[in-house]
Structure formats: C-alpha cells, structure tokens
Amino acid sequence: MTFDIAVIGGGLVGAALARTLGGTSRSVALLEARDDVGDGTSKANTAILHTGFDATPGTLESRLVARGYALLGAYAAETGVPVERTGALLVAWTSEQRDALPGLRRKAEQNGYTACGIVSADEVYRQVPDLGPGALGGLSVPGESIICTWTTNLALATDAVNRGVTLLRGHRVTSVAVGPSTTGISTTAGRVSARWVINAAGLGADVLDRLFGYDRFTVTPRRGELLVFDKLARPLVPVIVLPVPSKVGKGVLVSPTIYGNVMLGPTAEDLSDRTATGTSADGFAFLREKGAELMPRLLEEEVTATYAGLRAAIDRGDYLIDVDADQRYVLVGGIRSTGLTAGMAIAEHVSGLLSGFLDLAPRENLPAPPRMPNLGEAGMRPYQDAAAIEADPEYGRIVCFCERVTSGEIRDAYASVIPPSDLDGLRRRTRVMNGRCQGFYCGAHVAELVEAQGAAR
Numbered sequence: 001m002t003f004d005i006a007v008i009g010g011g012l013v014g015a016a017l018a019r020t021l022g023g024t025s026r027s028v029a030l031l032e033a034r035d036d037v038g039d040g041t042s043k044a045n046t047a048i049l050h051t052g053f054d055a056t057p058g059t060l061e062s063r064l065v066a067r068g069y070a071l072l073g074a075y076a077a078e079t080g081v082p083v084e085r086t087g088a089l090l091v092a093w094t095s096e097q098r099d100a101l102p103g104l105r106r107k108a109e110q111n112g113y114t115a116c117g118i119v120s121a122d123e124v125y126r127q128v129p130d131l132g133p134g135a136l137g138g139l140s141v142p143g144e145s146i147i148c149t150w151t152t153n154l155a156l157a158t159d160a161v162n163r164g165v166t167l168l169r170g171h172r173v174t175s176v177a178v179g180p181s182t183t184g185i186s187t188t189a190g191r192v193s194a195r196w197v198i199n200a201a202g203l204g205a206d207v208l209d210r211l212f213g214y215d216r217f218t219v220t221p222r223r224g225e226l227l228v229f230d231k232l233a234r235p236l237v238p239v240i241v242l243p244v245p246s247k248v249g250k251g252v253l254v255s256p257t258i259y260g261n262v263m264l265g266p267t268a269e270d271l272s273d274r275t276a277t278g279t280s281a282d283g284f285a286f287l288r289e290k291g292a293e294l295m296p297r298l299l300e301e302e303v304t305a306t307y308a309g310l311r312a313a314i315d316r317g318d319y320l321i322d323v324d325a326d327q328r329y330v331l332v333g334g335i336r337s338t339g340l341t342a343g344m345a346i347a348e349h350v351s352g353l354l355s356g357f358l359d360l361a362p363r364e365n366l367p368a369p370p371r372m373p374n375l376g377e378a379g380m381r382p383y384q385d386a387a388a389i390e391a392d393p394e395y396g397r398i399v400c401f402c403e404r405v406t407s408g409e410i411r412d413a414y415a416s417v418i419p420p421s422d423l424d425g426l427r428r429r430t431r432v433m434n435g436r437c438q439g440f441y442c443g444a445h446v447a448e449l450v451e452a453q454g455a456a457r
C-alpha cells in the first residue's frame with residue numbers, strides 16, 4: 001500500500017488532518033496504534049471550546065485556537081456535535097487577582113477576542129449564586145463553550161473515511177525508512193509506504209520524530225485529574241467558572257459538561273510514564289480542597305466518575321509544527337492543552353504549508369459531512385423522540401437507565417462507519433454505562449447486546 005500522505009495518530013489532530021487532506025485528490029492513510037480513534041488524550045480532557053482569550057499573544061497557538069474556535073463551532077452545527085454556549089466567568093478571590101483582571105482583558109483583545117467584560121462581585125454571585133464566599137469580582141468570557149470531545153473526534157474521522165481516507169487501526173508505527181520518493185513505514189500490523197508522512201502522534205510525537213533523525217524536543221506527560229459530579233449538581237454551575245491563571249498554569253475550574261454533569265479539575269502534574277492515566281488519592285484530595293474553596297455546596301453532591309488525561313507538554317510555550325521537505329515529513333507536536341479547539345485549524349495550517357509541495361486543491365463533489373448521533377443533554381435524544389420511536393421501536397427500548405441510552409443507539413454504533421472496538425469505544429459513542437451506576441445495573445444487558453453485535457458481524 002503506497003499512499004500520497006500517511007497521517008500517524010488518530011486523535012483529534014490526526015483525524016482533522018486526515019479529513020482535510022482527504023478532501024483533495026491525494027490518497028491518504030490514517031494510522032492509529034490503538035484499536036480505536038480518539039482513545040488517547042483526545043478522550044480525556046475538559047472539553048471546552050476555547051475562544052483563546054488567555055493564549056499568549058503572537059503565538060501560533062493563539063492564532064490557531066481562535067481560528068479553530070470558529071471552524072469547529074461551524075462544523076459542530078453541521079454535523080450535530082453537541083455544543084452549549086454557556087460562557088465562562090473568571091473569578092478573582094484576592095485583591096491581586098482582581099487587579100490582574102484589566103490586564104487579562106487587554107490580553108484577550110491582543111488575541112483578537114473583544115467580548116470580555118469586568119464584572120463586580122454582585123454580578124459574579126448573580127451568575128453563580130452557589131459560588132463559595134469571598135469572590136471580589138470577575139471577568140466574563142461569553143464565548144467560552146462546552147462541547148463533546150468524543151463526537152468531535154469521531155465526526156472528523158468518519159468524515160475522513162467517507163472522503164476516501166484509509167483508516168488503519170491497530171497500526172503502531174515502529175520504524176521508518178526514508179527513501180528517495182517514498183517512506184517505508186513499519187507497523188505492528190504490517191508495512192505501509194507513503195510519499196509524505198505527518199506525525200500527529202500526541203504523547204508519542206517525540207519518539208516518532210527521533211525515527212526521522214531528530215532530537216529537538218521531549219514530551220512530558222502532564223496529568224490532569226478530574227472529578228465528575230452527578231447530574232443533580234448541574235443547576236449549581238450554569239457557566240464555566242475559571243480561576244485567574246498564574247505562572248504555574250490555568251488552575252482548577254468547575255464546569256458543566258455536555259452530558260448534564262459538573263466537573264471539577266484538572267490537576268497539573270508532570271510525570272514520566274506516558275501511560276499513567278490512572279487517578280490518585282493525592283489528586284482527589286487536592287481537588288476536594290480546591291472544590292471546598294470554590295463551591296462548598298458542590299462537595300455535598302455525589303461524584304459519579306473520575307478520570308485523568310495526559311497533556312503532551314513540551315519544553316516550549318507554543319505548538320511545534322515543522323515541515324522537513326527533504327524527508328517529506330511534517331511534525332505536529334506540542335499540542336498540549338488546546339488541541340480539541342484548534343484541531344481543525346491545525347489541519348488547515350498544515351495543509352497550507354504542504355500545498356507548497358503537493359497539489360492540495362479541494363476535490364469537487366465531496367460527500368456531505370456525517371450527521372452524528374446527539375450525545376448532548378440539551379438536545380433531543382432518541383428516547384425523547386416520539387417520531388423516531390414510532391418509526392423504529394428500538395429507540396424506545398432503554399438499556400442504560402442512568403444515561404437513557406437505547407438499544408437502537410447501540411445497534412447504530414455497531415453499524416456506523418467506524419464501529420467501536422470495545423466497551424469503552426461504545427461508551428464514547430453512546431454514553432452507555434457512563435451514568436450514576438457506572439454499569440452496575442445495565443452492564444450485563446449491554447454485554448449481551450455487544451456480544452450479539454459481534455455474532456451478527
């Protein structure tokens with residue numbers, strides 16, 4: 001198999017790249033080490049569609065986050081990726097933090113975002129009445145929004161496949177041999193070759209980069225742990241509540257989730273193990289302490305789930321995107337904490353860089369973007385849709401009662417362009433077993449349905 005372009009990594013960034021390049025007349029392969037797309041960092045973030053108000057002005061990241069915000073917002077509307085335009089409130093708890101607010105607003109303006117407003121303590125408590133005592137004021141960021149990261153990744157990858165991209169799951173790249181016109185790519189599932197190779201391997205980007213002879217950066221996995229509170233907590237948090245950022249990072253936020261819950265986090269802890277996505281007692285203790293300051297009332301609610309994601313932090317304050325024309329190789333590295341928002345803009349940017357070397361004119365008559373199943377709590381779900389249930393009674397058969405997931409949706413996930421490869425993948429496609437009982441009541445029934453799907457295939 002020889003392709004014009006091989007994209008390595010099926011996270012948000014690789015899927016966005018494959019979709020964009022798949023819209024040209026070039027043949028494209030998307031190689032993913034795991035058995036599913038979106039199973040790395042892209043499945044475990046805080047899922048905020050950032051305006052980029054707090055980016056470092058003048059960086060590539062600042063530009064691509066702002067552009068990605070617009071691109072993904074429009075794409076989500078087209079494909080049915082759920083988004084809620086909640087807005088955010090950055091809260092000052094000390095006089096130093098309050099004094100920093102005008103500077104943060106100026107920074108937002110330098111980043112091209114002009115809608116921030118400084119608000120009084122009264123306004124802070126009007127917007128979030130359950131916030132802990134002691135807030136001195138805030139900065140409103142009306143454009144910050146919440147989104148479904150799982151559906152975004154899946155929509156981009158599905159679109160890519162519909163456009164003719166060859167998706168190769170379970171293909172971990174182990175070595176490359178750069179030849180005069182093509183590069184041989186050895187993977188755990190056989191060999192592929194491509195004229196151009198794009199490295200979008202997230203946490204593994206530096207390892208892959210070394211295969212091309214470089215030694216220019218190291219990825220440090222920066223773990224972010226989060227607590228997810230029960231749906232009953234959602235009315236407490238109508239907007240995203242952000243802390244004033246400090247030198248050590250963006251800090252801990254409280255945010256509604258697109259699935260109708262509330263989350264608290266993330267932590268920021270540099271590790272050496274790139275697989276350490278487990279949560280920790282220290283992380284929980286830290287988050288509970290922060291939560292008690294931010295919103296003591298929240299801690300009276302039940303925690304239904306916990307998770308952790310690893311940011312691909314590198315030793316520089318910007319994305320590291322570079323084209324090596326001699327080896328026909330592109331590095332897309334250091335996409336640390338904004339890649340969900342910026343993914344589509346990164347793809348547009350890389351495509352612009354590559355068009356100096358390859359004909360990347362868009363193809364005509366591209367298939368329409370996929371229409372994704374709605375996982376958002378604010379939109380209509382199949383169990384609520386009388387017309388859908390009448391046309392297909394499987395949408396009336398609830399399997400997971402916490403999240404109200406029907407057997408029709410499980411069946412659809414297996415019949416989709418990129419079916420799940422395991423129970424985790426099914427959870428990301430349907431929300432099944434993600435609720436209060438975490439599969440205690442529905443687990444056996446779901447396992448039966450999954451087995452039946454396997455037997456039918």
Ligand SMILES: Cc1cc2nc3c(=O)[nH]c(=O)nc-3n(C[C@H](O)[C@H](O)[C@H](O)COP(=O)(O)OP(=O)(O)OC[C@H]3O[C@@H](n4cnc5c(N)ncnc54)[C@H](O)[C@@H]3O)c2cc1C
Binds near residue numbers: 009010045204
């Ligand atoms: C706690 C946390 C909170 C965050 N919050 C936000 C947020 O609110 N908003 C936002 O915009 N961003 C956020 N981010 C950042 C965002 O999640 C990431 O920037 C984004 O997911 C990066 O996508 P990616 O495709 O680069 O990486 P990944 O999703 O990790 O994808 C890389 C893929 O490459 C594969 N791979 C690696 N090595 C190989 C190999 N040798 N061969 C084949 N495949 C390989 C991996 O299996 C993986 O699937 C957050 C991140 C974290 C951790």
